[in-house]
Amino acid sequence: GAVVSQHPSRVICKSGTSVKIECRSLDFQATTMFWYRQFPKKSLMLMATSNEGSKATYEQGVEKDKFLINHASLTLSTLTVTSAHPEDSSFYICSAPTSHSSYNEQFFGPGTRLTVL
Amino acid sequence: RKEVEQDPGPFNVPEGATVAFNCTYSNSASQSFFWYRQDCRKEPKLLMSVYSSGNEDGRFTAQLNRASQYISLLIRDSKLSDSATYLCVVTRDNYGQNFVFGPGTRLSVLP
Numbered sequence A: 001g002a003v004v005s006q007h008p009s010r011v012i013c014k015s016g017t018s019v020k021i022e023c024r025s026l027d028f029q030a031t032t033m034f035w036y037r038q039f040p041k042k043s044l045m046l047m048a049t050s051n052e053g054s055k056a057t058y059e060q061g062v063e064k065d066k067f068l069i070n071h072a073s074l075t076l077s078t079l080t081v082t083s084a085h086p087e088d089s090s091f092y093i094c095s096a097p098t099s100h101s102s103y104n105e106q107f108f109g110p111g112t113r114l115t116v117l
Numbered sequence B: 001r002k003e004v005e006q007d008p009g010p011f012n013v014p015e016g017a018t019v020a021f022n023c024t025y026s027n028s029a030s031q032s033f034f035w036y037r038q039d040c041r042k043e044p045k046l047l048m049s050v051y052s053s054g055n056e057d058g059r060f061t062a063q064l065n066r067a068s069q070y071i072s073l074l075i076r077d078s079k080l081s082d083s084a085t086y087l088c089v090v091t092r093d094n095y096g097q098n099f100v101f102g103p104g105t106r107l108s109v110l111p
Helices: none
Strands: A004-007 A010-013 A019-025 A032-038 A045-051 A067-073 A076-081 A090-097 A106-108 A112-116 B004-006 B011-014 B019-025 B033-038 B045-049 B055-057 B060-065 B070-075 B084-091 B099-101 B105-110
Touching: A004 A090, A010 A019, A019 A032, A019 A090, A019 A112, A032 A067, A032 A076, A045 A067, A045 A076, A045 B099, A076 A090, B004 B084, B011 B019, B019 B084, B019 B105, B033 B060, B033 B070, B045 B055, B045 B060, B070 B084
Parallel strands: A010 A112, B011 B105
Antiparallel strands: A004 A019, A019 A076, A032 A045, A032 A090, A067 A076, A090 A106, A090 A112, B004 B019, B019 B070, B033 B045, B033 B084, B055 B060, B060 B070, B084 B099, B084 B105
């Protein structure tokens, strides 16, 4: 099946720093990618839709100036958590739909675990 | 009301048991439906898509009732390896790409 990678898999940073997370589709092109956040014992919550060549679409309650998204190419989307604080500590997962699937299946990256001290 | 609701769980069952999970969704415009499983500290993985006619994949059977906006997953002859959190997923719109995840139901299969 299609493969989506994320980097880094884990990051620990000090409060106030910015953290960039990369999401890559390895064997297919993705004009759209999705960014989710998952807090412990909770389900995935969609943060934003990343669109290649245009601005990202953010879900209600997600600050676009804090969570910067750049979809620079058909295989790469980045999420930058700016001025991170301990409450931003979470599991961040990206996904990409593949046009090869007729069932609107999405493939998920392995996730990035962010811990802000 | 949440967009997708699931049995709160957790479900603790012995090996070999049959277990059923329920899910309801509120958006009648949803077009695609899935069950994903998520292991602890891992990304979700697709278990199966769900069709109106119902579908079966080995020990797993999924059913969809559009009129009731209800989805189910049945696991027969449960294995230790089935222990995971099961996520009910529906699409938010007609384009079928915007996923909404349910809160998940935790299953523990005990030896």
